[in-house]
Amino acid sequence: MRQPSIFIPHGGGPCFFMDPPPDEPSRWLAMEAYLRELPLCLPQRPQALLVVSAHWEMPRPTVLAAAQPGLLFDYYGFPPHTYQLTYPAPGAPELAARVRQLLAAAGIASDEDLQRDFDHGIFVPLKVSFPQADIPILQLSLREDLDPASHLAIGRALSVLRDENVLIIGSGLSFHNLRALGGPAGPAREFDRWLTETVCEVAPAQRDTRLAQWGVAPGARACHPREQHLLPLMVAVGAAAGDPGQHAFSGTIWGQSVSAYHFG
Numbered sequence: 621m622r623q624p625s626i627f628i629p630h631g632g633g634p635c636f637f638m639d640p641p642p643d644e645p646s647r648w649l650a651m652e653a654y655l656r657e658l659p660l661c662l663p664q665r666p667q668a669l670l671v672v673s674a675h676w677e678m679p680r681p682t683v684l685a686a687a688q689p690g691l692l693f694d695y696y697g698f699p700p701h702t703y704q705l706t707y708p709a710p711g712a713p714e715l716a717a718r719v720r721q722l723l724a725a726a727g728i729a730s731d732e733d734l735q736r737d738f739d740h741g742i743f744v745p746l747k748v749s750f751p752q753a754d755i756p757i758l759q760l761s762l763r764e765d766l767d768p769a770s771h772l773a774i775g776r777a778l779s780v781l782r783d784e785n786v787l788i789i790g791s792g793l794s795f796h797n798l799r800a801l802g803g804p805a806g807p808a809r810e811f812d813r814w815l816t817e818t819v820c821e822v823a824p825a826q827r828d829t830r831l832a833q834w835g836v837a838p839g840a841r842a843c844h845p846r847e848q849h850l851l852p853l854m855v856a857v858g859a860a861a862g863d864p865g866q867h868a869f870s871g872t873i874w875g876q877s878v879s880a881y882h883f884g
Contacts, residue, residue, distance in 0.1 A: 626856060630793065634702035651878070654868070671746070678762070681761055685732040686733075692738060712758040736759075762852070776858040809877050811837055812870075819881050867879060867880075
């Protein structure tokens, strides 16, 4: 009954809670359907969700240890109703302590934050996947140095949580270059092909090495001028503990390839 670790696309801003764009009414439908069906892929209802969002960076990995976080509407220029969304999921202070214990045992220093709220990389996709908002959530930050090997190591340190009925989620996007949306699709296709091959077909030891050097992949920097939306995948891969990857979702936004991956 071990929980998987997964990497999900969290969309753009509050995209799943707006009228469809008139120029591309189906833009978010496939991604939303994937997120809605996500619980069906799990072996059982998780006791808690440990989520790493692309939208929180700290000097050291930091847990949001509040018992009842609010929502941080960290997106701009969207319809007024999207700033009235609710998602009253409880926090997970006990899991926060467990995460810090595991990180310390692996030689990884960490911090905690009792004031921050869940950003849109948390509440937007999870409002689709777990709309009842009744599963405790612990958010874990990225490291602001954006070092891929360090995020793989964080995931490895936390992989045992999967045996404790904790679902580990990396929330980001496999393509994140706002200036390239609607532009040539070739670089995103090439990078998506490389990423899927790396995650799903390469042996785990080589997989980690390739991901740590992701910047040399075809189309890499065209897809990620800054890699914060890719690094949640590194945590999910580290937590995979050798499990092969599965290409769980493949789609496009503004013609650019995006993917989701599951492990275990």
